[in-house]
Amino acid sequence: MAIKTIPPSRGPARTSGRDRAERKLAFRMTAPSLVIMALVAAVPIGYAIWLSLNQYSVRTAGLSRFVGLENYINALASQEWWAAFGQTFLFAGLSVSLELVLGTAMALLLNLAFKGRAVLRTVVLLPYAIITVVSAITWQTMFQPNMGLVTNVLSALGLPGGDVVWLGEHGYAMAVIVMADVWKTTPFAALIILAGLQVISAETYEAAELDGASKWQTFVNITLPLLRPAIVLAAIFRTMDALRVFDLPFVLTRGANGTESMSMLAYTQLRENRLVGEGSALSILTFLTVMVVSVIYVRFAGGNIREVAKEEQ
Amino acid sequence: MDLNRPALPLQNKAATNRKALAATAVAAALLLSACGGGAAPQGAEQAAAADPASGASASGAVNICGVKDASGIYKGTAEAFTKANGKVTAKYTEIGATTDEARTQIVQRLEGKSTECDLFVTDVIWTSEFASQGWLLDQTKLVEANKDRLIPSTVETTKYQDKYWGSPFFTNAGLIYYQKDKVAKPESWQQLYAEAAKAPGNGYVYQGKQYEGLTVNFLEMLYSAGGEVLNDQGDVKIDSKETRDVLNFMSDGLKNGSADRAVLTYNEDPARLAYESGDFGYQRNWPHVYRLLNATPLASTFGVAPLPTWEGGKASGVLGGWNLAISAHSTNQAGAVAFIDFATSPDWQKHVAMDYSQAPVNEAAYSDAAVLQKMPFATELLASVKGAKPRPISPVYPQISQAIYKNVYAVLSGTSSTEEAVQKMAEEITTAKASF
Known part of the structure; x- marks a missing residue:
């Protein structure tokens, strides 16, 4: 995000000579990283924007034409884009909220003092260490009709869902994708929230206990508010990731049954159809969507981070 | 997330921005020039042609590039060719684990005018796309010189x-x-x-997932019912009674139990595995499944048949397989011609079937006694191959195929009516064909 790195500033302008010299030095020292940032972030993004303003012929090599915003207008007028947009947000909303709830619960458990805690903290991270495509293939196998583990267990127990073609129906396919994502990234959310838990001082809890607060009251009135910055941070990371989801629907459904994400749409245009301009416009739109959402987070939820920090001081 | 830091004094900020901009511009210029560009439009019309006679006097090395060599056929052919020829040495380079990956790698090399590969092993559906970009050598004379040894339907794919x-x-x-x-x-x-x-155990399994395989499964029926996607002039002909008949037939099949709804999630391998469970009566799949089925308890009870006819129509199918295309940037075109001469020769085509269980492009190979022993279903396979047709030939084939499989899937899964799907298909294919 922070493409334009702002050198550390010390408040409002005070224009002394020393100040200026120091600022110059600061700029010189940050220059190498600025160049690297420009190379790895700004240049490709700028190039993608340029590509998105052109159309490249799929019939004749080397032919292209400048079309201005036409690729964007076509994308925004298409049903596919809005369907993918809605489905991606549905996926992100469902999976991130589940991950935060389960992640908080997991963090609370891991924060308890018990034997083997250090080992367990490492072990819970395992799903996160598995490559998404690999875990997606595993989930696909588990939900395979007739042969899958989940469908077999469900029908053996006489539970509903045993005879459902999970990846072949809209609601069910989305459920599998959300499940696969929650399984994989809840530990990541838990880890961030756990770090937040450990910052809350024991004295606060002692005071609550002295005041006769119940466990639930303590959790609602002390733990949760103090944990908010950590939860918001986890939410930001996870939402940005979830909005770019590609691998899970690509492996599990190939975008069938209304599970096509924004990134998948861009991939299809760019890679399969070699429509470089149209595909780039879709990638930029996805990028902008993620940007806007994260700015909103920082504006509103981020305000909380600052408030809490102020209160703590 | 330092969006809330106070901004720098205005003056300095502007200076900083200018410098940053300059640095960015220089970097961008470097990067762009490295990508090379400014290629003059070059289409299929101006492509150079391969000379069939050049193979005889060829020498040097030939590099063949393509997908991971799972059956060993590419490396095996390169070795046998090197031994038989004596002057030209061939080697096979794997440039992608899957078909999709190999296509990406080939496109990158061709776009970059790489001379690394002399020959590419190309999926039959890539031909028109690559040719329209001027990436391939015109093989018309070579194909015509070899015409009597090649099955006509297979030549049509190129x-x-x-x-x-x-x-x-x-x-x-x-x-x-x-x-x-x-x-x-x-x-x-x-x-x-x-x-x-x-009966419940008689069901039919095929490839019904939303992907290229569904296009193939659908077209096999559409072709046998007498329908088509594009006619010889390239006009869109999919909005037809035949298309509606086939779509209704397929979706009725899912409703009345001819096919299990699970086929909506199957590509080739899951379909095979489901069939191997013994719970089904029929399976549509490729020839490689024969060997795999022979290693299961079903070995003694399964039979092989060519694709059936449409009632009142004929038997047809869709051709798969792989072609040898010479790169327009090859530095050893004569060597590439010599390799093609060897690979398509009637003698080597027998080995294609016997040693690698692939379907030959030479008709005589199918009735060879040694081949029949290794591939007892060769007669059925030949019938399927001879009756089959290529998929729609167009540089925008990927878009055409998406229009087909997405809309067919919508009908099968019940989210769209036949009428709606046919109209959308025709519309999307027309739009795709109008691509610049």
């Missing part, structure tokens, strides 16, 4: 704008595997579907 841009190496066509102990040999699709609905 045709684009009345010229041939590759030589078929080995082909592929769908087959029906069926349980002889439970169901009758399929004669027509209608009979197959009726038989499959009779």
Whole structure:
């Protein structure tokens, strides 16, 4: 995000000579990283924007034409884009909220003092260490009709869902994708929230206990508010990731049954159809969507981070 | 997340921005120039042609590039060619683990005018796309010189704008595997579907996932019903009674139990695995499944048949397989011609079947005694290959295929009516064809 790195500033302008010299030095020292940032972030993004303003012929090599915003207008007028947009947000909303709830619960458990805690903290991270495509293939196998583990267990127990073609129906396919994502990234959310838990001082809890607060009251009135910055941070990371989801629907459904994400749409245009301009416009739109959402987070939820920090001081 | 830091004094900020901008511009210029560009428009019309006679005097090295060599056929052919030729040495380079990956790698090399590869092993559906970009050597003369040894339907897969841009190496066509102990040999699709609905264990499995394989499964029926996607002039002809008939037939099959709804999630391998469980009567799959089925308890009870006819129509199918295309940037075109001469020779085509279980592009190979021993279903396979047709030939084939499989899937999964799907298909294919 922070493409334009702002050198550390010390408040409002005070224009002394020393100040200026120091600022110059600061700029010189940050220059190498600025160049690297420009190379790895700004240049490709700028190039993608340029590509998105052109159309490249799929019939004749080397032919292209400048079309201005036409690729964007076509994308925004298409049903596919809005369907993918809605489905991606549905996926992100469902999976991130589940991950935060389960992640908080997991963090609370891991924060308890018990034997083997250090080992367990490492072990819970395992799903996160598995490559998404690999875990997606595993989930696909588990939900395979007739042969899958989940469908077999469900029908053996006489539970509903045993005879459902999970990846072949809209609601069910989305459920599998959300499940696969929650399984994989809840530990990541838990880890961030756990770090937040450990910052809350024991004295606060002692005071609550002295005041006769119940466990639930303590959790609602002390733990949760103090944990908010950590939860918001986890939410930001996870939402940005979830909005770019590609691998899970690509492996599990190939975008069938209304599970096509924004990134998948861009991939299809760019890679399969070699429509470089149209595909780039879709990638930029996805990028902008993620940007806007994260700015909103920082504006509103981020305000909380600052408030809490102020209160703590 | 330092969006809330106070901004720098205005003056300095502007200076900083200017410098940053300059640095960015320089970097951008470097990067862009490295990508090379400014290629003059160059289409299929101006492409150079391969000289069939050049193969005889060839020498040097030939590099063949393509997908991971799972069956060993590419490396095996390169070795045998090197031994037989004596002057030209061939080697095979794997440039992608999957078909999709290999296509990406090939496109990158061709766009970059790389001279690394002299020959590419190309999926039959890539030919027109690559040819339209001027990436391939025109093989018309070579194909015409070899015409009497190649099955005509396989040659058609390399045709684009009345010229041939590759030589078929080995082909592929769908087959029906069926349980002889439970169901009758399929004669027509209608009979197959009726038989499959009779008992729970008789069901038909095919590739119904939303992907290229569904396009193939659908076109096999559409072609046999007499329908088409594009006519010879390239006009969109999919909005037809035949398309509606086939779509209704397929979706009825899912409703009345001819096919299990699970096929909506199947590509080739899951379909095979489901069939291997013994719970089904019919399976549509490729020839490679024969060997795998022989290693299961079903070995003694399964039979092989060519794709059935459409009632009142004929038998048809869709050709798969791989072609040999010469790169327009090859530095050893004569060597590449010599390799193609060897790979398509009637003698080597027998090895294609015997040693690697692939479908030859030479008709005589199918009736060879040694081949029949290794590939007892060669007669059925030949029938499928000869009746089959290429998929729609167009540089925008990927878009056409998406329009087909997405809309067919929508009908099968019940989210769209046949009428709606046919109209959308026709509309999307027309739009795709209008691509710049």
